[in-house]
Amino acid sequence: MQTRGYNAFSYADISAEVGIRKASIHYYFPSKGDLGRHLVARYRQTFRKKRDQIDHKTDDSRLKLTQYIQLYLDGLQNERLCLCGMLAADFNTLPQAVPEEVKSFFADNEAWLAKVLTEGSKAGVIRCNGLAEVEAQLLLAALQGAMLVARSRGDISQFQAIAQKLLAMLEVKSQTV
Amino acid sequence: MQTRGYNAFSYADISAEVGIRKASIHYYFPSKGDLGRHLVARYRQTFRKKRDQIDHKTDDSRLKLTQYIQLYLDGLQNERLCLCGMLAADFNTLPQAVPEEVKSFFADNEAWLAKVLTEGSKAGVIRCNGLAEVEAQLLLAALQGAMLVARSRGDISQFQAIAQKLLAMLEVKSQTV
DNA sequence: GTCTATAGGTGGATAGAC
C-alpha cells in the first residue's frame, strides 16, 4: 500500500508475502476495506507513538521538527511513502471508513506540528509568521509532496534538501541564509 | 486518471464517457501504457502552453507565480489533481515510458520555477535564499502535497491558504508578516 | 473506424472440508 497504492495491491500479494492463502487472510480481514482501515489505524498508532517519543526526548522545538521529518525519511529509505499520503492520492476510490482515517491522520499531524510551532515560537527558537495552523499545513503538505516527487526522481536527497529548506524557513535569524 | 489514479480508471470508464466501445478505444491506444503516455504528453503540452502564456502576459515574477498556482487551482475546482502528482503516487505501477514522462514534467516545472525565482530575485521582487533550484523543488512539492491534502479534507481553501503562505515566504520585506 | 464477441487473466469474496 505504501509503495504501490491501495488499488495496486491485493490479497494475493499479502499471501505471497506471509505464506498464507488468500482465503485465510479473509478470515482476519473479511473485506479489503476492513484491511485498509486496520492498516491505517495501525499506521496512525505507531506514528503517534514515535511522535510521542520525540516529545519526551527533547524540548527543543527545532529538534522535534528535525526528528519528525526523520520519521518520513526512514520510510522513504525503505521505499515506503507515507501510507496516508498514498491513500490521499487514491482518496476517491477508498471504501467504507478508510477516508475518515486518512483525514484524521492529517488533522492529527497538523495539530501536532502547530503545537510544536507555537511552542517554538514562544521559546524564541522558531519564527512562525501568521497562523501556526497554516504553517503546519504547509509543512505537512510540503513533506508529502516532497516524498512523491523525490521517489519519482529516484533521489531521496531531494527530499532531504526540501526538508532542510523548510527548516531554514522557520529559522529565527538570518534573513538571508 | 486525475481523480482516481492510474490503476482505478479503465477503458470501460472512457467508453461510458465518450460513447464508444472499449474495443474502439484500443484502436487508438492499443495498450493502457500507450494511453497513459499520450495523456501525460498532452497534459505536459497544454500545461507548458499555459505557462508560456503567463510568461508573455507579465514580467512581474510574483504575478507569474500567482498565476502558475492558479493553474493547479483551476484543476482542483474541477475535482482534478495534477495528473503527474497522481501518477507520482502510482509511480511503481506505471508501465512502459510513462514514468519518464512524469519525471520530465517535474524537471520541466522545477526548471521554470527556478527561472522565475532567479529573475524575480534579480529584479528585487522576490527573496530567494540559497539555491533557486531547491526553492523551486520546495514550491512544486508543496503545491503537489497541498492538492492531495486539501482534497482529502474536502477543503480547497486549504490549498489556497498554503499557496498564499508560499508566496509570503518569498516576500522581499516583512520579516514578520 | 466501430462494432460484437470473447479470450485470458486477476481482482475480492465465499463455501465447506479438515
Next chain:
DNA sequence: GTCTATCCACCTATAGAC
C-alpha cells in the same frame, strides 16, 4: 485457522464481421 475450490465481476486485449 487454514486449506482447496469456486464464483462472479472486472480488467486489458484481440479476432473478425460490418
